[in-house]
Amino acid sequence: MQKLGIIGCGNMGGAIAQSLTDGAIVYDSDTQKVDTLTRFAHIEAASSLQELLDKAQCILLAVKPQVLPSLYPILRQHNSSRKHWISIAAGVPLAVLEKELQTEQVVRFMPNIAASEKAAVTAYAGHQKCSAEHLAYAQNIAQSFGQAFLLNENQFSAFIGISGSAIAFMLQFCHALSMGGVREGIAYPQALQIVSATMNSTNALLSSSKQHPVALATMVCSAGGTTIEGMQTLAEGAFDAVVMQAVEASCEKSREMEAKAMQVRDTTEKR
CATH class of the missing domain: 3.40.50.720 (NAD(P)-binding Rossmann-like Domain)
Incomplete structure (x- = not known):
């Protein structure tokens, strides 16, 4: 071994x-x-x-x-x-x-x-x-x-955008949700516990159901209910677009770093 x-x-x-x-x-x-x-x-x-x-x-x-x-x-x-x-x-x-x-x-x-x-x-x-x-x-x-x-290897930059860097995006989302709870009267430590548990339950549901995340989200949205009101606010704030732009920004930075490393290699070879 x-x-x-x-x-x-x-x-x-x-x-x-x-x-x-x-x-x-x-x-x-x-x-x-x-x-x-x-x-x-x-x-x-x-x-x-x-x-x-x-x-x-x-x-x-x-x-x-x-x-x-x-x-x-x-x-x-x-x-x-x-x-x-x-x-x-x-x-x-x-x-x-x-x-x-x-x-x-x-x-x-x-x-x-x-x-x-x-x-x-x-x-x-x-x-x-x-x-x-x-x-x-x-x-x-x-x-x-x-x-x-x-x-x-050419997919590594994309991976960084949706996982390596995205874990920070998800943590920021957890913080933002928790701060929303604070604004509505729940102390931050307890709000963060609730949000963390909700993230875990979301992952369990997504993993076990094998359904598309949009299909699952639609199931939570009752006609004229509370969830659809929040979903509309996310849509008005271009939530999906901002997330996709964050992924793209991380990918671009990764590609820049790899290009710089390759440039250094090529320069060294010419000497």
Whole structure:
């Protein structure tokens, strides 16, 4: 069985490490983060990046995208036909990872922050020449902290718009609903509890019924009732259009980041 090494013990790297039943070896320049993680018996601390690279067969890169360029020269020295890679760095395409790591055995993850609750939604995509075994291994890793969806890499920006960034949109919606409850006389903490429970019940209904969300919403709208009044207000405020524009804005930013990463790669190749 492969030993997984995780470089970076921030919110995402730490959550992934904790979710793995088979354990992992971790490294971070912030030793306090490593100490916090190694309180879990199944997580091993590497005293150095060198030690982690020596011990792990698969490396998960959980550092900020801007940190990767300083790591590439070190990582390349440890690459071989047996070394495999997973990256969660936003905006860093497989083509860049292939060039910098000098291998085709690379998989990209795009998780959301619910990994800490083992409820993340993660998109994953492998290099076109990545082995089926590594892709399956990466899928198992992703499923250890939530649900995983295999996508083409060119769909990652769309995924960010409807999941990676959208979890923030949904949290903002929860806050807005709760503030509406406050305006009508319910204290914010209790209003937020009610809204959170309603979100959970909505998800359960949507998942179990398999019906179109519009069909379900229509069932709630009685003729001349309270819900249709609120629905009209949402329509007048162009609710659907604003949500779609938010998705588009996040997608565009993601595409800009990937284009910039590719431009840096191309510039480096010409030197």
